[in-house]
Amino acid sequence: MSEQLSRREFLASAAVGVAAARARDIPFPMRPPQPLPPSRWAAKPVAVSSANGLRAVQKAFDMLLQGADTLDAVIEGVKIQELDPNDDSVGYGGLPNADGVVQLDASCMHGPSKRAGAVGALEGIKTPSEVAKLVLKYTNHIFLVGEGAKRFALQYGFKEEDLLTPHAREVWLHWRANLNPTDDYLDVPETQDMSVRPTGTINCDAVTPQGDISSVTTTSGLAFKIPGRVGDSPIIGAGQYTDNDVGAAGSTGRGESNIKVCGAFLTVEFMRRSMKPTDACLETLKRVVQLTEPRLLGPDGKPKFSLNFYAVNKRGEFGAASLYPGSYAAHDGKEAKLRDTAYLYERPAASR
Secondary structure, three states: OOOOOOHHHHHHHHHHHHHHHHHHHOOOOOOOOOOOOOOOOOOOOEEEEEHHHHHHHHHHHHHHHOOOOHHHHHHHHHHHHHOOOOOOOOOOOOOOOOOOOOOEEEEEEEOOOOEEEEEEEEOOOOOHHHHHHHHHHHOOOOEEEHHHHHHHHHHOOOOOOOOOOHHHHHHHHHHHHOOOOOOOOOOOOOOOOOOOOOOOEEEEEEEOOOOOEEEEEEEOOOOOOOOOOOOOOOOEOOOEEEEOOOEEEEEEEOHHHHHOOOHHHHHHHHHHOOOOHHHHHHHHHHHHHHOOOHHHEOOOOOEOOOEEEEEEEOOOOEEEEEOOOOEEEEEOOOOEEEEEOEEOOOOOHHHO
């Protein structure tokens, strides 16, 4: 070597040699740090329901994690209440119409297939949600009612049964006894208030880990209703609605007030405009109040009825809102529990 290398030149040339040697051992060139990969969930799986659906959201969520279809999960969830004779708001055990006949309504939507099914004024079949699903899957129709809906159910193997339980019959008899003090029925004791006409419904909405969404709503409707009355539950866009690109929503409470605003559809549309589920539910309730006729408002201008909305979006965010303080059921991946709804008004003193 004719020239002496300086220490700095020696170290620089050695570093180049080491880098070249390492490059031969590394199959791919070094890259800058990459962001962490996304979660294995396309969405956060959740199940949301009305307050009577604590068992429903647990069942639905368990099925979601087992890979069940989103519609099958919510249907199996609400069937728990439909088959419970102690629940007088839906299915078997539901309170009858004015003639003492139980008439059931239900509807459902399947986000991935963009299909819907519904039945109204269905008699003799315990699980109208299942019949609605069959309308969705096996017909070119959406809504079957009355005798036609029952014949359809019987063709698919359902068993016709008497849905009027002893408890529901007793409640109906007490209601009928107070219709008119001058008729031939005896009055019930003054301490027994029969002026309230119970309503009851169960809505359930769910999002799978893949981001697919479905919804279902089922009910026995307004207790002691005019025979043939159908509320919002079986009406697509009112009782429930699903858009697989956005989310799902459903309702319980006074169906007539919900029908006029197409509440479930409207809630999903608010979510499409980037509203959070709870905010979307509140906005829909404001629309309901705007369209409420004066006879249904109290002296303070507040509605004299109850109405609730429940919603989930495609990311698995969820929420609920009601006219007055209430609760709803949700499984957020940790546990199934009751949560407080957002609400528009404090409950009127007379209703406390």
